[in-house]
Amino acid sequence: xxxxxxxxxxxxxxxxxxxxxxxxxxxxxxxxxxxxxxxxxxxxxxxxxxxxxxxxxxxxxxxxxxxxxxxxxxxxxxxxxxxxxxxxxxxxxxxxxxxxxxxxxxxxxxxxxxxxxxxxxxxxxxxxxxxxxxxxxxxxxxxxxxxxxxxxxxxxxxxxxxxxxxxxxxxxxxxxxxxxxxxxxxxxxxxxxxxxxxxxxxxxxxxxxxxxxxxxxxx
Numbered sequence: 001x002x003x004x005x006x007x008x009x010x011x012x013x014x015x016x017x018x019x020x021x022x023x024x025x026x027x028x029x030x031x032x033x034x035x036x037x038x039x040x041x042x043x044x045x046x047x048x049x050x051x052x053x054x055x056x057x058x059x060x061x062x063x064x065x066x067x068x069x070x071x072x073x074x075x076x077x078x079x080x081x082x083x084x085x086x087x088x089x090x091x092x093x094x095x096x097x098x099x100x101x102x103x104x105x106x107x108x109x110x111x112x113x114x115x116x117x118x119x120x121x122x123x124x125x126x127x128x129x130x131x132x133x134x135x136x137x138x139x140x141x142x143x144x145x146x147x148x149x150x151x152x153x154x155x156x157x158x159x160x161x162x163x164x165x166x167x168x169x170x171x172x173x174x175x176x177x178x179x180x181x182x183x184x185x186x187x188x189x190x191x192x193x194x195x196x197x198x199x200x201x202x203x204x205x206x207x208x209x210x211x212x213x214x215x216x217x218x219x
Contacts (some may be wrong), residue, residue: 016216026097028068033104035058038106040110061101065094119190123180126190135169138176138193138205138218147172152205152219160203160219173219180206181217187212 033040043059118187125208134144140156147153147169152160189211196204208215 022093022097025068025072026100028072029064029097029101031061031102032064032068033101033108035045036064037108040108043113044109057106061098061105064101065098080179116188119188122190123184126180135173135176138207139195145169145172158205160195160205167219179216182211183207183212183214183216187214193218 025078040060047059055206076104126136126138135147137143137145137154137156137158139158143153145154145157147167150161152167152172155171180191187209189209191207191209194206194208196206204217205219206215207218
């Protein structure tokens with residue numbers, strides 16, 4: 001006999017809460033949340049990087065529970081299980097699973113925020129070193145760059161015949177700082193620097209970021 005719409009709407013709350021069902025739903029929800037990390041962080045960034053807390057202000061918990069519930073209902077073996085579900089399930093079971101998802105969501109966000117803080121700290125240190133010391137090589141971040149007659153070299157192996165013979169340490173420093181600051185205005189991650197191998201053209205110093213999939217020619 002077909003299930004009435006009202007009954008289907010309340011079906012989530014009409015389970016006996018038997019251990020097999022509870023564990024299957026719980027594990028499915030937790031795995032679905034882990035696999036939805038990118039979607040969660042996208043919502044987090046769209047929300048301005050903040051959440052108000054509480055079950056009513058979560059970003060993805062309700063969606064995950066509904067998606068997993070629909071997925072369970074579509075499993076072929078479940079129609080047989082429905083016949084065994086008669087007594088209403090204590091709402092505490094759903095609230096327990098919901099709280100686990102809230103904790104997991106907050107854990108993912110907390111890990112992401114710590115990563116951002118680390119990247120911001122690395123960026124600040126890098127800029128401070130550039131300003132306070134001789135120009136540090138942005139590729140190896142260990143040795144000082146040497147610039148003379150338009151040639152940029154470093155002990156790490158960096159060797160760039162500049163496209164502009166008038167390049168100086170001050171000009172390159174300013175170019176690096178401007179590029180890093182421009183990138184940090186739209187992406188919180190620390191960019192990386194590398195040198196293209198020159199063939200027909202001269203080698204170039206590149207700044208790239210895997211997080212936001214951008215790159216720029218510095219020199």
